[in-house]
Amino acid sequence: MSAGFQPHVHPWSLDARDYPADAALESRAAFLVRYALLAPSYLNAQPWKFAIEGDEVLVSRDPLRRLPVADPADRELLLGVGAALTNLRVAAARFGLAATVRAEPEGVDLVARVRLSPTGPIERALADLFPSLTARRTDRGELRDEPLGDAQQRILARATACDRAHLRLFTVDPPKAALAQLIYESTVERMADRRYRDERVGWLRPGDGGETDGMASDKAGLGSGGFRTTTWVTRNFNIGETAGMRLAKLARANAALVVPFSGDDAASLLDAGQLMERFVLTATGLGMRCSFFSLPPNVARRPSEILDLMSADGIPQVIFRAGYPKARACRPTPRRPLRDVLVV
Secondary structure, three states: OOOOOOOOOHHHOOOHHHOOOOOOHHHHHHHHHHHHOOOOOHHHOOOEEEEEEOOEEEEEEOHHHOOOOOOOOOHHHHHHHHHHHHHHHHHHHHOOOEEEEEEOOOOOOEEEEEEEEOOOOOOHHHHOOHHHHHHOOEOOOOEEOOOOOHHHHHHHHOOOEOOOEEEEEEOOOOHHHHHHHHHHHHHHHHHOOHHHHHHHHOOEEOOOOOOOOOEEHHHOOOOOOOHHHHHHHHHHOOOHHHHHHHHHHHHHOOOEEEEEEEOOOHHHHHHHHHHHHHHHHHHHHOOOEEEEEOOOHHHHHOOHHHHHHHOOOOEEOOEEEEEEEOOOOOOOOOOOOHHHOEEO
16 A cells, blocks of 8 residues: 555545546546445445456456355445446546446456447436535434435436336335334344354454445444454344344434345346445435445345335345435545556
């Protein structure tokens, strides 16, 4: 890592005026990848790698950042990579480049190619989201239980469907209460597995500013002790009941719970991740913040009334909440430097 690099600061301090407009396309592509790195991912694992070949950005999963217990089929990994794809497309649109995404379902690690062109059609709706790339925060604190206005709902509704995925917003009870109960049950179920707790502890960080990935222990909802205490307790005791109750409480108080639905093939999951991030960036532009609740891999095989409640086709991939923050300040999560994830 370069001297003086601050993972909580420098990746989020991008200045559009530094865009190398007159440089070769490869250099411009590398600048765009910096924005892709700001996408959210499960446990902030940042499970992506990028390479540049001519006019294409090759986007791959990073097998060293898989979560084999919590995410054995790379479902949430692909959602995170999809979110990074949206960030890349938004940045490309802002700087006048068309970005065409082609999924690579047969690739071992390669999952998508993004072709950049200075002459193709620009997605202006994506370009409008550009300020949200560096403003977005994953807020795991309390949100205000303030409803969405009609205008906000109309704006958010524009980011609820794409080719192989769609989103549903839940703004009232009983659906919100039922989803909060699902989050509680899922948390209790997963935390009962020592292997899951060990894996999760592996991504906890002290939060002192030097880490480049993972979650600060005081923001993970696993207790209020210091890093050593939190990791020891989480690894050695089943705290699922306490963690589940806390997360369910957070899930009930917000403007909306949002669920992306898609198939479970790689292309559909990439679409779901792209759509999810488009919604989150739109919400950020409205002054809202979001955070995510992981679902166990077998959620699609839960009792049918869960899917009936959601009234949607496809498989629910994750639940996230959107709302207006109680606290104005929210520290950005750390990011790895570009040199660690990009091969030119």
